[in-house]
Amino acid sequence: MKNIILFGPPAAGKGTQAKILQDTLKIPQLSTGDMLRAEVTAGSDLGKKAKNIMDSGGLVSDEIIIGMIENRLKKPDCNNGALFDGFPRTKAQAEALDSMLAKIGRKIDLVIDMQVNDDELIARSAKRFSEDTAAGRPTRKDDNPEVFPGRLKVYREQTLPVLAYYKNTAPEKVRNVDGMKNIDEVTKQIKSSIN
Numbered sequence: 001m002k003n004i005i006l007f008g009p010p011a012a013g014k015g016t017q018a019k020i021l022q023d024t025l026k027i028p029q030l031s032t033g034d035m036l037r038a039e040v041t042a043g044s045d046l047g048k049k050a051k052n053i054m055d056s057g058g059l060v061s062d063e064i065i066i067g068m069i070e071n072r073l074k075k076p077d078c079n080n081g082a083l084f085d086g087f088p089r090t091k092a093q094a095e096a097l098d099s100m101l102a103k104i105g106r107k108i109d110l111v112i113d114m115q116v117n118d119d120e121l122i123a124r125s126a127k128r129f130s131e132d133t134a135a136g137r138p139t140r141k142d143d144n145p146e147v148f149p150g151r152l153k154v155y156r157e158q159t160l161p162v163l164a165y166y167k168n169t170a171p172e173k174v175r176n177v178d179g180m181k182n183i184d185e186v187t188k189q190i191k192s193s194i195n
């Protein structure tokens with residue numbers, strides 16, 4: 001049983017690492033960003049509520065996000081744990097996660113803090129934006145170079161307190177990973193901090 005949080009700023013590589021790790025660890029990636037984008041594509045009421053907020057780089061309400069995770073955790077593929085990607089993003093979400101896990105006799109085992117500097121994050125998001133454009137794929141409006149710096153600000157103001165929360169309540173669970181390295185190197189670092 002492993003419940004692992006991949007923590008870090010937008011475009012740090014959390015999704016990339018979660019996709020690699022879910023196969024080796026046999027626990028699913030729970031990406032709230034992917035779940036929300038699926039709702040937007042499906043045109044659901046939730047998707048309609050979330051779309052403008054997401055496009056502008058803001059955070060969707062804690063209530064919506066917590067409800068989504070609560071439902072997802074009930075699915076049998078989460079019986080051995082989960083890799084949380086892009087969640088929790090506020091202190092209220094972190095507290096809600098702790099209490100929903102406690103109710104089912106579980107807890108967070110590890111918080112992987114992926115450290116990447118702002119220049120690299122801006123370069124990575126711009127690359128994702130231009131590659132999507134070049135390939136004719138729909139671009140993520142929130143990767144637009146005009147929107148992305150705002151997401152870094154939201155991260156610093158609303159999401160960094162999540163790291164402080166875990167450092168205060170469970171410092172032994174927090175591991176630093178140098179997210180500036182290439183994909184394979186980062187995977188290796190994460191795997192060695194899990195074992």
Ligand code: AMP
Pocket residue numbers: 010011032033034036053054055057058059060061065085086087088089090093142151
């Ligand atoms: P991501 O794919 O994780 O970068 O998420 C894309 C966007 O979805 C974010 O910029 C937010 O607008 C929204 N979002 C994803 N996860 C959360 C969350 N845990 N709390 C609030 N909003 C979220």
